[in-house]
Amino acid sequence: MRRFDAADPSFASAFRDFLNEPRGSPSDVDAAVSAIIEGVRTGGLEAVLDYARRFDRAELTADTLRVTPQEIEAGVAACSSEVRESIAFAAGRIRDYHRRQRPADARFTDAAGVELGWRWTALESVGVYVPGARAAYPSTVLMNAVPAQVAGVDRIAMVTPPGRVEPAVLAAAHEAGVTEIWKLGGAYAVAALAYGAGPIRPVDKIVGPGNAYVTAAKRRLYGVVGIDALAGPSEIVVVATADNDPNWIAADLLSQAEHDPDAQSILITDDATFAAAVEQAVQRQLASLATREVAVAAWRDHGALVIAPLDSAPALVDLIAPEHVEFALDQPERLADRVRHAGAIFLGRHTPEAIGDYVAGSNHVLPTSRAARFSSGLSVYDFLKRTSIVRCDPAAFAILGPHTRVLAEAEGLPAHARSAALRLTSEIEQEGFGHAHAAE
Template sequence: MLRIWRFPSPESQAFLEAIEQRQVSLPAELTEQVAQILDDVRREGDAAVLRYIREFDGVDLTPEDLRVPPTELQRLADQAPQDVVTALQQAADRIRRFHEGYRLSSWGWDDGRAWVGLQFRPLDVVGVYVPGGRAAYPSTVLMTTLPARVARVPRIVVCTPPRRFFEQPVLAAALRLAGVEEVYLVGGAVAIAAMAYGTATIPRVDKIVGPGNVYVAIAKRLVYGQVAIDAIAGPTELLVLCDETAQPAWVAADLLSQAEHDEHACVLCFTTSMNHAEAIAAEVVRQVEFLATRTTIEAALARGGIVVFDDRDAMVEWANRIAPEHVQVMTDGAEEAARRIRNAGAVFVGPLSSVVFGDYWAGANHVLPTAGTARFASPLGVYDFGRWYSWIRIHPPGVGAAVGVVERLAEAEGLPAHAAAARIRAKG
């Protein structure tokens, strides 16, 4: 079920290089279809939105039906199982506390000649996409809305497909915990278009965040520049770095936890012993038998594998080259090994630190860079919901100090009007 290679065999290197080169798959044949949807919504507004809802979701709505009334949100939230609501509340408390650690205060320095600094301001309107596929993810609702709340975004707009929303009261419960009341019943690329361009009913937003299917991913890529986006997210990824000190049953359980997300999930294990690798693979076979998500898991496992390294330095080097969404370090001296990981969306240190605790409870954001983008990208956070701008005030002594510098550099660049604008202030 999980293939095993010993590094540096040609087969192992070919496997690792293929993983390193992975990309988010956005089929070209779908791009034209999505582009047409975006153009229709941009030109026709609500009329196109309602037409596509009828076509894709089989639901006839009017413009007045698009927004879920706050009273209906409250009614739905009240139907959520109380034990789930309690768990969501505990998760929300930790997520909020973690994100309140971001420093949002403006700052600068004054040398007597000028005050130069940065000011932080929240975005005016943020759009959050909540998918309506086979599973509801209230935890992702919290992870995408609570940081926006901490950033003091005054208006948060949520779009979600109409057919499933009323069947998933846990989503309404999560929205209530986050204090979000503006929810529109539109999904897929149509929702992305509506939030990017605005309609008579659905407001234009400054940034769109949240996961979705391939149509959502393509739409987000196409509207980028019209609005900001969080990322083009790929399937979930987990790399477990371990040695014989790690219990095979624990490693297997963690691999299965991420494999059940998506048949395209990428689950990998690097270990230092062939016997250990075989024990982990056997545990995977044993544990998967009892899981309702077995079909999805087995499809994902067929894409993954275990690689046995004799050289721990090579193991860490390949972890950094792959730059996974999640790296779990379960070795002797895990803290030291984890500090050598440079490229990852999140690093889980030690055998107790299962990736699932990060999915739901720890508090750090679980919206993370995938497909190798952890080489340059960061987790979703408070700073994603605002922007910084420079704040500059020149004092009288600064004019005399600056004018000579400005004159020389402006003239060197062939910009005489720049030099003149500085000189005119020096003359008073």
């Protein structure tokens, strides 16, 4: 864990160096993923089954690759009623939030008499990757599948690593209406969704977080399929004053540190004594945390305490461009409204990031690794396509056509120009075009 003081003359350069330290995949991941993808592309189902055997020690066949309806029903039944109730509660809030994002089709006629507009249509098929190595993630199922369902996607195919699929994951899939579930993990699962393999039909887009191999596979397969984003290690920034409970803030910092050894947790405060109290609380909580090994590594290697005037916090947050930022303040909007780069903003002391991971309703699939500078979290828009609509009648074309011809000729594209010129109502225009281009 690092300590930074904005009063130190070297603060700006030291803090930038800290933010630029590498977190995430080792350099040899991409080469390995490239070979796996090529294996699936050329070998299909046989390669997928071989990779399942090699990487996940799973003996699968074309008949056992898919989670059966009976297995889904059994998983739902094995899930406690308390967890099922919370899954339904979360799904309802996520569904409502994303329904409100649904955009409207539009048509209008402009001053030239041209009818313009756009139409939104859902993707035909989507693959959802659900991690399963470190823990069960029913929330990942909901956050990825429910918006797709709201958008109207026809087919949602879920993949999760082989082995026992946790009842909570199956209960979440059932709640989200997902019935196509494949026992696949890692890069070979992503490749199977992209190219298809035996009974697995290819999809149009792949969403959902995963490890470095999953992320590398999505990067390489972009263009073959659409992807949501390239997920990196989790991040949280907490901006807090000394009138907070240090234990609350410590727990918030560790809520992301426990995800991954490369996760990053940063406290920004204007009180050095409070920062020290939070650090002590972090150490106390780490001692009894079930995910201690992961959280200790993350806090040790990527955690930070920053002492700085609160008025400088928005600029620091923008520099970090974090996945999550909490403003644990009396009047959080005063600073939060000045933040441009953040995946999600949590306002006030009673709005920990954890509720955003589960039940707030907003999506927890968010940009990481400073990608909040140019991208947004997962939404219903990720499962929709916008198609432009244009219609000209003769009068409207008479206005647009000549300018189309001029610009096409300026770009050296005579067929474009002819396409416009032949439709112009003036015979003189058409005749002139013919003489001008007789040598073509």
